[in-house]
Amino acid sequence: MTMEEVKLEERFQAKIDAEQKIEPKDWMPEKYRKTLVRQISQHAHSEVVGMLPEGNWITRAPSLRRKAILLAKVQDEAGHGLYLYSACETLGVTREQTIADLNSGKAKYSSIFNYPTLTWADIGAVGWLVDGAAIMNQVMLCRTSYGPYARAMVRICKEESFHQRQGYEIMSVLAKGTPEQKEMAQDALNRWWWPSLMMFGPSDANSLHSAESMKWKIKRQSNDELRQIFIDRTVQQAEVIGLSIPDPALKWNEATKHYDWGEIDWTEFYNVISGNGPCNKERLAARNKAHDEGAWVREAALAHAAKKAKKKQAA
Amino acid sequence: MSDNKDNWPLWEVFIQSKRGLEHKHVGSLHAADAQMAIENARDVYTRRQEGNSIWVVPAGAISSSQADDAAMLFDPADDKTYRHPTFYQVPEGAKYI
Numbered sequence: 001m002t003m004e005e006v007k008l009e010e011r012f013q014a015k016i017d018a019e020q021k022i023e024p025k026d027w028m029p030e031k032y033r034k035t036l037v038r039q040i041s042q043h044a045h046s047e048v049v050g051m052l053p054e055g056n057w058i059t060r061a062p063s064l065r066r067k068a069i070l071l072a073k074v075q076d077e078a079g080h081g082l083y084l085y086s087a088c089e090t091l092g093v094t095r096e097q098t099i100a101d102l103n104s105g106k107a108k109y110s111s112i113f114n115y116p117t118l119t120w121a122d123i124g125a126v127g128w129l130v131d132g133a134a135i136m137n138q139v140m141l142c143r144t145s146y147g148p149y150a151r152a153m154v155r156i157c158k159e160e161s162f163h164q165r166q167g168y169e170i171m172s173v174l175a176k177g178t179p180e181q182k183e184m185a186q187d188a189l190n191r192w193w194w195p196s197l198m199m200f201g202p203s204d205a206n207s208l209h210s211a212e213s214m215k216w217k218i219k220r221q222s223n224d225e226l227r228q229i230f231i232d233r234t235v236q237q238a239e240v241i242g243l244s245i246p247d248p249a250l251k252w253n254e255a256t257k258h259y260d261w262g263e264i265d266w267t268e269f270y271n272v273i274s275g276n277g278p279c280n281k282e283r284l285a286a287r288n289k290a291h292d293e294g295a296w297v298r299e300a301a302l303a304h305a306a307k308k309a310k311k312k313q314a315a
Numbered sequence: 316m317s318d319n320k321d322n323w324p325l326w327e328v329f330i331q332s333k334r335g336l337e338h339k340h341v342g343s344l345h346a347a348d349a350q351m352a353i354e355n356a357r358d359v360y361t362r363r364q365e366g367n368s369i370w371v372v373p374a375g376a377i378s379s380s381q382a383d384d385a386a387m388l389f390d391p392a393d394d395k396t397y398r399h400p401t402f403y404q405v406p407e408g409a410k411y412i
Contacts, residue, residue, distance in 0.1 A: 025382040072362075079359050086343045089325070095345060096322055152342070159363070298347075302323065305348035 016217050021147035024090040032216055035209060036146055037091050039218065044084035045102045045109035049283050051077045053117040054126060062120060069166050070123065076159050083152040090148045103288050110134075111269065112195050114277030121174055121181075121188035127167015129189075129196040132234060135160055136226045137200070145217040172241040182242075189238070190246040198269045200227040231259050326352040327377060329370040330360055338370050346371075 001009070008027050015022065022028055051074050058074065061067035085095055101107035112130055117123060138160065141153040174185035201223040204210055213219040238245050249262035271277070323345040329338035341360045346352035352371040360366065380388055396402050405412055 023382055025379065027383065075358075075362070079362065082344060082359055083342055089343070094322075095325075155342075298323065301347035301351065302321075305351070308348065 013215075016145050021150060022145050023147045031212070032218075033091050035213060035216070035218060036149065037088060037093055039213075040084055040088040040091075040149055041093075041098050041101070042108050042110070044081045044088060044098070045107055046113065047077045047081035047084060048102070049109045049113045049287065050130075052283055052286055053113055053115070053279075054123060056117050057120060057123050060120070061123075066170070073127070073163050073166065076163065080156045080159070083155055084149075087146075087148040087152045099291065103284070103291055105275070105284055108273065110199060111272040111277060112199050114272050114279045114283060115191070115195055116279050118191075119184050119188060121171065121184040122192070124167050124170030124174060124185065125188035125192040127163050127165075128171050128237070129167070129192050129234065130199065131160060131163040131167060133196045133199045133230050135164055136230050140219070140221050140226065143217075143220055168237065168241075171243065175241040175243055185241075186243055189243050193246050194264060194268075195272075197227055197231070197264055198266075200224075200230070202266070202269075228258055231261055235259055323347050325374040326356075326371040327374050328352070328356045328360055329372070330356070330366045331368040331370075332365055333367055338368065343374060 009029055012022070012026070012028060012032075015026075022032075054070060054074050054077070058067060058070050061070050085098060088098055089095055098107070102109070117126065135157065138153050138157050142150055142157055144150045144153065171185050171189070174181045176182075201207055204222045204224050207223055210219065210222065214222070235245055235250065247262045249260065251260050253260045272280070275281075324347075325343055325345055326349075327343050328341050330341045331338045344352065344355050344359055346355050349371055353369050356369050356371060357366070361369070392398075
């Protein structure tokens, strides 16, 4: 690093330490920019791919009320993807490149969306657990150091709060229903519980980017911290609706005032991340199909806009 | 920024939430033309009755000051506290001033 760069980096860190946001035109270390591009684009991709497992149930929602809610939720996810893609663009990468990286499989998205939604209860579990876990992370990110990212997160959090509630409502109605319905809810909880805990990422000790992200205040709470709060809250919510958490080691610890809990199967986590989850191929194929089949629409809209502009000029 | 003419250009979106209030920047989106930008902005930024009016501006049409020049640019305002009403002493007892 040159003397100049050292000085710039000191000034950059001082801004962050003073809780000032970093804005697109500010000087920033290349690694900060790269970390943000990776994190924000992954986050955007997760919103977009996240529409697939839920979209799976739109046509089969059990009532018009549920269908309207699910449609609104999936539409929100598309919007959230867009807010995040926009934030990512302020860091100097084009939208086209970001999308191309998703479609080629180069970019990652949250591994949770590589699990299938087998029954209607899964839509409940996804809203309650997956959105619940996402919200923990997103509330923290409202205070992230990069201005455009923080602003996108504030919008997202405002809209996201109904997502978790509608999922919990689905679960609570099923849990109060026939024995078969209750069993369906329990089965969904059994399948989604551990993958939801994995959403917080590897344990702090093994987390690749954590220390630097904390120093730069991209992240403000550790993976393990957020995961523990999520567990403490969710166990209570499960009790209220009479479902049980599929973890025999789960036990209230009076000394720490937190739940102790079992072991996450990290082999499964890394396996799904590296492309071998139940739905990785299906998800990527669906994204590519949508992109390819939308090509003529993108071209036609441009041609139409050019024609209209020409007409206007002539008039 | 995407100035490639094979791709939809970038628009900055400003929303007025209520009559009488200012239009505030809310984010950006890509669209083929202004009309499409307004329609997309409605779907993306006003799904919960946040809007009364929408402006869209081609992102390339916005000029902005440089963050690194901020100190110099805003320096002239630094030492002019007499531009604020609190600078002035008002004799005790005077009302409505």
